[in-house]
Structure formats: C-alpha cells, structure tokens
Amino acid sequence: MTTVWILGGTGRTGRAVSEVLTARGLDVVLVGRDAGRLRAATPPGARSMVLTSAEVPAAVRRDRPRVVLNTVGPFAGTADPVVDACLDAGADYVDLANDMAAVPALLARNAEAVAAGRTLVTGAGFGVTGTESVVARLTATRSDAPLRVRVDMVPSLALQAGQVGEALAGTIVEGLPGIPGGGRFQGRLYLGGQLHPTRIGGMVQRLVTPDGDVVTTAAMPLGELVAAQRASGAPDVLAASSEAPSGRLVGLLPLGTSILVFAPVRRLAGRLLARVRFPDRPAPRTHSWGHARVTWTDGSVTRGWLALPEAQEATVVIAAEVVRRLADDEGRPGAWTPAALFGPELAESVGGRYVDGVRA
Ligand SMILES: NC(=O)c1ccc[n+]([C@@H]2O[C@H](COP(=O)([O-])OP(=O)(O)OC[C@H]3O[C@@H](n4cnc5c(N)ncnc54)[C@H](OP(=O)(O)O)[C@@H]3O)[C@@H](O)[C@H]2O)c1
Numbered sequence: 001m002t003t004v005w006i007l008g009g010t011g012r013t014g015r016a017v018s019e020v021l022t023a024r025g026l027d028v029v030l031v032g033r034d035a036g037r038l039r040a041a042t043p044p045g046a047r048s049m050v051l052t053s054a055e056v057p058a059a060v061r062r063d064r065p066r067v068v069l070n071t072v073g074p075f076a077g078t079a080d081p082v083v084d085a086c087l088d089a090g091a092d093y094v095d096l097a098n099d100m101a102a103v104p105a106l107l108a109r110n111a112e113a114v115a116a117g118r119t120l121v122t123g124a125g126f127g128v129t130g131t132e133s134v135v136a137r138l139t140a141t142r143s144d145a146p147l148r149v150r151v152d153m154v155p156s157l158a159l160q161a162g163q164v165g166e167a168l169a170g171t172i173v174e175g176l177p178g179i180p181g182g183g184r185f186q187g188r189l190y191l192g193g194q195l196h197p198t199r200i201g202g203m204v205q206r207l208v209t210p211d212g213d214v215v216t217t218a219a220m221p222l223g224e225l226v227a228a229q230r231a232s233g234a235p236d237v238l239a240a241s242s243e244a245p246s247g248r249l250v251g252l253l254p255l256g257t258s259i260l261v262f263a264p265v266r267r268l269a270g271r272l273l274a275r276v277r278f279p280d281r282p283a284p285r286t287h288s289w290g291h292a293r294v295t296w297t298d299g300s301v302t303r304g305w306l307a308l309p310e311a312q313e314a315t316v317v318i319a320a321e322v323v324r325r326l327a328d329d330e331g332r333p334g335a336w337t338p339a340a341l342f343g344p345e346l347a348e349s350v351g352g353r354y355v356d357g358v359r360a
Helices: 012-023 035-041 053-063 075-089 102-107 110-116 126-139 166-174 223-232 248-261 263-275 311-327 338-342 345-349
Strands: 003-007 027-032 047-050 067-070 092-095 119-121 146-154 187-191 194-198 205-208 214-219 236-241 288-296 301-308 334-336 353-358
Touching: 003 012, 003 053, 012 027, 012 035, 012 311, 027 035, 035 047, 053 075, 067 075, 067 311, 075 092, 075 102, 075 110, 092 311, 102 223, 102 334, 110 119, 110 334, 119 311, 119 338, 126 146, 126 223, 126 288, 126 301, 126 311, 126 338, 126 345, 126 353, 146 205, 146 214, 146 223, 166 263, 187 223, 223 236, 223 338, 311 338, 311 345, 334 338, 338 345, 345 353
Parallel strands: 003 027, 003 067, 027 047, 067 092, 092 119, 119 334, 146 236
Antiparallel strands: 146 288, 187 194, 187 236, 205 214, 214 236, 288 301, 301 353
C-alpha cells in the first residue's frame, strides 16, 4: 500500500484529508507533536506517529513515505526542511501555502525537484487552485498572450467559533517581510512582469456571481497573484479577494500598520489578536467562487467563474486529490501549483463547475 504522511494530522485540514485518503485505500500516517490529540484525530484505518517538527525530516529520510502533505503553517518556515528530506528520500511533497513568501519559495525549487525526479506542489487549497484554474481554462482557448489579468477569490467560508490563534495572528501582523516590489504592509501587483506596491483593500470591484450573489472584492496579495501570473504569462496581474479588509478597516490600515514596523509592537499586537474570539458563522453563500477577467492585446475581454463548495471543504478535496494523484504516480518532476501540474480539469475532478462565456 502507498504510504502518505500528513504533517499537522491533528488540525482541521489534516484530519479531514486523512479521512478522505483512508477511505480511498491509502496507508495514511497522521504526524503530530501531541500523542493525546493525535489519538483523538486518527480515523479508523489510519496510523499515527508522534514527532516534533524538528524530528520530522530525519523520520522522512528513514521511513521514506511516498507523499508528504504538510499542513503546518506558516509554510515559509516549515516547508524547506521537509522538502529537503523529501528530495533525499524520494518522496513527493504537497502543502497548503497561500502566501506571497511561501508559494514563490517552493516554486523556486523547481530545478532541484527535476534533478531529484520528484514532484513538489504548493497552494493545494481553495484560493490558488480556484483562481489559477479559471485563468488556465481561459488562456487555453487562445494562442496569443493576455495583456492583463485580474483574479478574484470569493470563498464561502463557514467558521467554527474560536480564537484567531497565534498562527493567523502572526501572519496578519507580520505583513509581507522580504517580498520584493514594495513595503512590508503594502499590497502587490504585477506591472510589466515585475512586482509593484498597491494598496491592500484597493482596486475595489463589485461582482455578481452566477448564483446571483453580489460580492465586493479588493486587492489582496496572496499566492493567487503568483499563480495567476504564471498561468497567464500576462505582464499586468492583480489578485483580489472578497475577504480583503475593506471599508472602515482599510481606512485604519495605514495608521495601524505604521507602528507595526516596531518588533515589540508587532509581538504585542500578535498576542492581542490571537486572543480575539469569533462566533460561529455559517457559510454565507452556496458556493465558493474563483473568478478571472482576462484582457487581450486586441482589447477583447474574456471572463470565467469556477464554482466550488464551502472553502474549507474545497481545500480538503483539492489537497486530497493532489496527494492521491501523486501517490498513484501521476505527478511530473518539478515544483508546481495544482492546476499548473494537473490542468483546469483537476477542479472538475473534485466537483468544481466552470461557468464561462460570461460577457465582460
Ligand atoms: N491554501 C488554502 O486555501 C488553505 C486553506 C486552509 C488552510 N490553509 C493553511 O493550512 C494550514 C492548516 O490549516 P488548518 O485550518 O488545518 O489549521 P489548524 O486546524 O490550526 O491545524 C494546524 C496543525 O498544525 C499543527 N501545528 C501548528 N504549529 C505547530 C508546530 N509548531 N509544530 C508542529 N505542529 C504544529 C497543529 O498541531 P497541534 O494540534 O499540535 O497544535 C495542527 O495539527 C494553515 O497554515 C492555514 O493557513 C490554507
């Protein structure tokens, strides 16, 4: 049986993916740092292994699983040692990264992956896959290169009551340190193929989904931006999200972020934010949507949508399907985002539905 390791096996995504893969007959090993939580999380038919993050690389080299799924963020910190071990051990690697640091860093390891004959996949979740798939589908219809692309991700995300937590709080208050083309608390877009600053929450657009829901999206520099640029080859690319801070929050951002350049302020802000509690929220819409608008050199415009289920459910089925395909030797050597590797059909294979031919 093909063995798949799931790092972060006690987490929301790790647990759900392990259930899907176990049901599909794979030998799943949930990896986590706490024996009690791991026991509670392990579904019938799966195995578990207690390891700290520091112990994981040596264990991968020793046991040589076929595929490792990393669900422990922030991925800019956790990916590299696990990828090193996977390349040494002959394992394929998948993660759920969706940020401007981790996605390009993993993709930059393409030559190493090719040399090792292994497949590395980043962005195996709703945001990257949901938007790059629409771009790939639209650009496959023409032989000329697009001039301009805007992608919008519209997750319909159900929230379970809880605290913001340290990982998410850290990501929010740390901003984008070390990302070229602008400052730590600025957004990014591509102009002429280069990253430039833009305002987070700017470039607001009102969209009506094919279901008739009205949504507002605004600039949000995430992994979608990098994936859409690579999928289209367009010099000018913007990525936006319906979850971008908007309205009153946008007004506060320049003031709020300026003091975050001081590390002690960031640490305090992170601790306070981590403790913020949020209530249960049902999924606000029937579908999560990826949307893309492509402008061509002749001035014509094409648009398309991809309907997916509730955003967390979409992430689970996408990650599980990518891992399943790699376990069945369907990968190709290199470092990829999911639709770059498997094409826009990947989304359809997990129940996604394209709605295109939409008039611009
Ligand atoms: N790309 C996308 O669309 C997408 C979608 C969903 C999630 N994500 C990302 O995927 C990650 C997982 O999301 P989730 O909702 O499943 O999170 P979660 O429920 O909070 O689970 C996080 C997991 O990581 C483990 N973990 C955290 N810090 C660790 C550390 N220092 N050492 C070892 N294990 C550690 C936790 O283990 P313990 O139980 O021991 O704490 C837990 O198993 C997040 O980074 C999230 O941003 C991306």
